Amino acid sequence: MDSYDVLVIGGGPAGYVAAIRAAQLGFKTACVDAFERNGKASLGGTCLNVGCIPSKAMLDSSEKFEMITHEAAEHGIQVSGASVDVAKMLARKAGVVDKLTGGVAYLFKKNKITSFFGYGKLLRQDGEEWVVDAAGTEVKARHVIVATGSNPRALPLAPFGGHVVENSGALEFTAVPQQLGVIGAGVIGLELGSVWRRLGAQVTVLEALPGFLMAADDGLAKEALKQFQKQGLDFHFGVNITKVEQDDSGVSVTYTEKDAEVTARFDKLIVSIGRVPNTNGLGADAVGLALDERGFVKVDGHYRTNLPNVYAIGDVIGGAMLAHKAEEEGVALAEMIAGQAGHVNYDVIPWVIYTSPEIAWAGLSEKQAKEKGLTVKTGQFPFSANGRALGHGDPRGFVKVVADAQSDRILGVHMIGSGVSELIGEVVAIMEFGGSAEDLARTVHAHPTLSEVVKEAALATDKRSLHM
Structure with missing residues (x-):
């Protein structure tokens, strides 16, 4: 042996x-x-x-x-x-x-x-x-x-199989579904829904929770929802799925929303309710x-x-x-x-959603920091004031820095915009070493780059942004 x-x-x-x-x-x-x-x-x-x-x-x-x-x-x-x-x-x-x-x-x-x-x-x-x-x-x-x-995790009313798929099945559609249903407005549901929406599907997202991206910073979630709705994703929150029936041609989903019963018909249904x-x-x-x-x-x-x-x-x-x-x-x-x-260090693990625009955050949101009894200061800067973002033709979103008002230590950073999956690493590194908003603000960033928005957001915690 x-x-x-x-x-x-x-x-x-x-x-x-x-x-x-x-x-x-x-x-x-x-x-x-x-x-x-x-x-x-x-x-x-x-x-x-x-x-x-x-x-x-x-x-x-x-x-x-x-x-x-x-x-x-x-x-x-x-x-x-x-x-x-x-x-x-x-x-x-x-x-x-x-x-x-x-x-x-x-x-x-x-x-x-x-x-x-x-x-x-x-x-x-x-x-x-x-x-x-x-x-x-x-x-x-x-x-x-x-x-x-x-x-x-499978939905008891809709076991995987046929037109009801999980993440792996949603990556193997041989044709673009005309009507695509997504149960769950989390990371996987958003990413896979975005893929097929861009390729031509009409996408409806059904979420049991009353709000959108409730684990993220409130401002970040609000901006993300606005951007996704502009793209044509149709969101329904606080829904209760009561029946799922499929036949050879598709899936019918019955749910209640605001006390009204609705039945929707989809060619494919992605169930993304956790693992x-x-x-x-x-x-x-x-x-x-x-x-x-x-x-x-x-x-x-x-x-x-x-x-x-x-x-x-x-x-x-x-x-x-x-x-x-x-x-x-x-x-x-x-x-x-x-x-x-x-x-x-579990406190600084970054979260990223690879939609367009991308979403990324690490550490505490403003609300979470205040719930911990911390006195905070925040700084926010938009990509619309950044030369590189304008040159790319994608000025959507912003970077928000949450810092301790007494020590200036960075407590969290929240981003939505082009390429933020790459930008988040810089702030995570500074947070790993207990760095401050001033450390980030004093770090020289190349011009013109998207990373300058991170610097400007750090400057904004002390109300001294240079380009706003």
């Missing part, structure tokens, strides 16, 4: 990064993963295979089509007869995924990580080691990391691995479960279900196992 220092169950962002870092630290490492795409093993989990990466490829393709058909004329570029080849678009997306998942396989080989294709199951302890069923082969491991991720932890086949009950009431693996501040030398990271432990959060947990845990001081 082969023996390993570290065995990781799950090959998504949490798992494959943990495996790579463990191998870098000198541990004999293995990873067992059951993800399959097109009939073959494919490392990278949901993110690389059917989530983050393919959705961004489709978003980019649809944005280019939107630019050609609706925005090019403003730049003096006349285009006629533009059309969408969905099959080619999907093939391009698949090529991007193949390159990245193949890259993970290469990194495993480079770092001498043994890879097993199939499910991993905890069987029993054998002295200081665990015996694990790694895809049908029993192996031993001194340390076991559970990184099995999460699965889409649930994946502990399928892990053997949690048999070995006594503790789960909480929602099915997440219970861990302490060092990712230790109730079982000796068994750890868990990523979506399966809850918290922010973000690939970059999962990756950082993988690095931190591998370093902790090696006796180093691994650490993740």
Whole structure:
């Protein structure tokens, strides 16, 4: 029976990064993963295979089509007869995924990580080691990391299948649906709805919550809703889904809104109402691995479960279900196992929604800071006053900085606009080191760049913006 220092169950962002870092630290490492795409093993989990990466490829393709058909004329570029080849678009997306998942396989080989294709199951302890069923082969491991991720949450009234799809199905439509329904106005629903809206679908978004992006800063959410409605997305909030029926040609959804019953007809229905932890086949009950009431693996501040030398990271432990959060947990845990001081600062993890305009934030909103009893000052600056944004032809949105009124420490930053997924990293770095709005304001930013809006927002916390 082969023996390993570290065995990781799950090959998504949490798992494959943990495996790579463990191998870098000198541990004999293995990873067992059951993800399959097109009939073959494919490392990278949901993110690389059917989530983050393919959705961004489709978003980019649809944005280019939107630019050609609706925005090019403003730049003096006349285009006629533009059309969408969905099959080619999907093939391009698949090529991007193949390159990245193949890259993970290469990194495993480079770092001498043994890879097993199939499910991993905890069987029993054998002295200081665990015996694990790694895809049908029993192996031993001194340390076991559970990184099995999460699965889409199904709506009880509308199980996945046929015309009712989750995120992966929404990335495989072979034609643009004329009428597309989206249940859930969260990150996935907004991104996938945006893809097909740009390509020609009429998109209706049904959300159970009474408001839009309620986890984001109020001003950010208000601006985002205005921009999406201008694009033609039809939002309904506070709805209660009462019936979902599908036939060969589509889906009928009945819901109540403001005490009125409505039935809407869609060609396709995307259900995007969150995700649930994946502990399928892990053997949690048999070995006594503790789960909480929602099915997440219970861990302490060092990712230790109730079982000796068994750890868990990523979506399966809850918290922010973000690939970059999962990756950082993988690095931190591998370093902790090696006796180093691994650490993740959860207070400054960035959130990004890759719509157009993009949305990004990190830290506290103004409302959250005040609820904590903090005295705050804020600064906001619009992209409409930025030369680079005007040159791009996309002056939508703004950057808002929330700082402590006494110490000037940055508490949060909130952005909506072109390219803010890249701009957020600068402020996160400053927040990681406890930096102030003055630190950000005194940092020289190249001109002309979109990043100058970040500087101006920091200046605005002290009412000294230079270009407003």
